[in-house]
Amino acid sequence: MGAQLSADGVTALRRLAQVSLLFAVASLLATAAALMLLPYAASSGQGIVVGVGLLVGASAFAFGVMISLRKPRARRLGFFLVAMAFIAALLFGLLAVAVPESAAAFVGWTLVLLAYAAFAAHRLVRWPAAVRDEPKAELGIFISYRRDDSRETVGRIHDHLREGFDEQRIFLDVDRQAAGEDYRVVIGRALQQADVVLVVIGMRWLTIADPGGLRRLDDADDMVRIEIETALARRLRVIPVLVQGAAMPGEDALPRSLRPLSFLSALPVRPDPDFRPDMERLVAALLGEEPAGADAEAAMPGTA
Numbered sequence: 519m520g521a522q523l524s525a526d527g528v529t530a531l532r533r534l535a536q537v538s539l540l541f542a543v544a545s546l547l548a549t550a551a552a553l554m555l556l557p558y559a560a561s562s563g564q565g566i567v568v569g570v571g572l573l574v575g576a577s578a579f580a581f582g583v584m585i586s587l588r589k590p591r592a593r594r595l596g597f598f599l600v601a602m603a604f605i606a607a608l609l610f611g612l613l614a615v616a617v618p619e620s621a622a623a624f625v626g627w628t629l630v631l632l633a634y635a636a637f638a639a640h641r642l643v644r645w646p647a648a649v650r651d652e653p654k655a656e657l658g659i660f661i662s663y664r665r666d667d668s669r670e671t672v673g674r675i676h677d678h679l680r681e682g683f684d685e686q687r688i689f690l691d692v693d694r695q696a697a698g699e700d701y702r703v704v705i706g707r708a709l710q711q712a713d714v715v716l717v718v719i720g721m722r723w724l725t726i727a728d729p730g731g732l733r734r735l736d737d738a739d740d741m742v743r744i745e746i747e748t749a750l751a752r753r754l755r756v757i758p759v760l761v762q763g764a765a766m767p768g769e770d771a772l773p774r775s776l777r778p779l780s781f782l783s784a785l786p787v788r789p790d791p792d793f794r795p796d797m798e799r800l801v802a803a804l805l806g807e808e809p810a811g812a813d814a815e816a817a818m819p820g821t822a
Contacts (some may be wrong), residue, residue: 527646531585534641538582538599541634545575545606548627552613555620567613570606574631577602590654596642600635607631654682657804660689660712660754662745664734668720671761675718675787678797683804687711705745714804715749717779720762724771735773747775757803758784 549571553564577599584592607628614624659679663672676690689708709715723742727733734740749756758766758779769780785803787796 530641530644531646534638535582535585537634537637538578538585541630542575542578542582544630545571545578548630549575551623552610552627555617555623556613566609570602570609574599574602574606578634593642593645596638600639600642603631603635603638607635654684655805656684656687658687658689658711658713659683659804660708660715660745660749661718662715662742662749663718664720664723664726664742666726667722668718668761671720671787672718674793675716675759675797675800678794679801682801701741702744705741705748709745709748709752709754712749712754714755714757715745716757716759716800717746718759718761719764719767719784721764723764724767735776743773743776746779750776750778756782757800758782759800760784760786761788763788 549568552567552571556564556567577595581592581595581599583589584595610624610628610631614621614628617624661672661676663669672690676688679688689712724735725733728737735743737743746756756779760766766784767780769777772780785796785800787793787800
């Protein structure tokens with residue numbers, strides 16, 4: 519996952535988008551002007567000029583729009599555009615030699631093509647790390663947590679996951695539960711679409727009690743308990759996520775239906791400055807990739 523896009527990065531991308539859109543318009547005008555300067559050229563020659571000019575113009579326009587909308591694969595299109603701009607510069611350079619009376623116009627446009635290609639290539643090499651060049655992963659992620667235990671940390675985790683995963687496939691109860699809906703139905707429906715369940719465990723996750731003094735985990739109707747029970751029963755992939763320095767609960771500390779949770783390896787997500795590296799390891803685990811800093815040990819189960 520990339521870091522948050524800086525103000526300088528935003529300005530650089532905006533400038534590249536604006537220049538690309540202007541270049542797209544200029545490319546179309548230059549193509550039309552070239553045809554006027556080649557009235558007696560063979561139809562095949564005119565077709566090459568039109569084809570290259572339209573391809574460069576269309577690519578530049580698409581590139582500018584994709585940058586503005588922060589679309590994935592924009593950088594790939596940019597490299598293609600740079601290559602086409604160099605090819606077009608070569609073509610117009612040859613035309614300057616072939617049609618001496620119009621050499622000034624063709625040389626001028628050749629220089630514009632080379633200047634844009636150099637500018638775009640420079641920006642592509644210095645592409646902001648925060649702007650992804652790949653589509654967001656379509657992994658169904660269900661986040662189970664207690665609001666009174668880890669609400670703020672879960673908010674940060676959710677925001678980070680949205681950078682690389684389809685937001686519509688990340689379930690967070692406060693986002694999806696409408697007023698008056700039975701939370702058991704909502705949970706069941708969401709888990710049907712989930713590929714993995716993150717169980718976020720903070721310092722008070724195990725001990726939070728209701729007004730009557732009963733530990734919430736011991737209540738069969740507790741929302742978090744139902745979430746985890748359902749996920750385990752459906753054999754979904756469950757990843758405990760330890761926050762605020764919490765440890766994995768031992769088997770004896772959990773209701774019988776939740777005891778399999780205590781045997782799962784957990785991943786810690788610590789506060790800054792460790793938050794982002796920990797999230798990168800979590801994302802790598804979600805994607806089934808070898809995490810960066812693989813020598814960092816995951817929290818062992820049953821250590822509470």
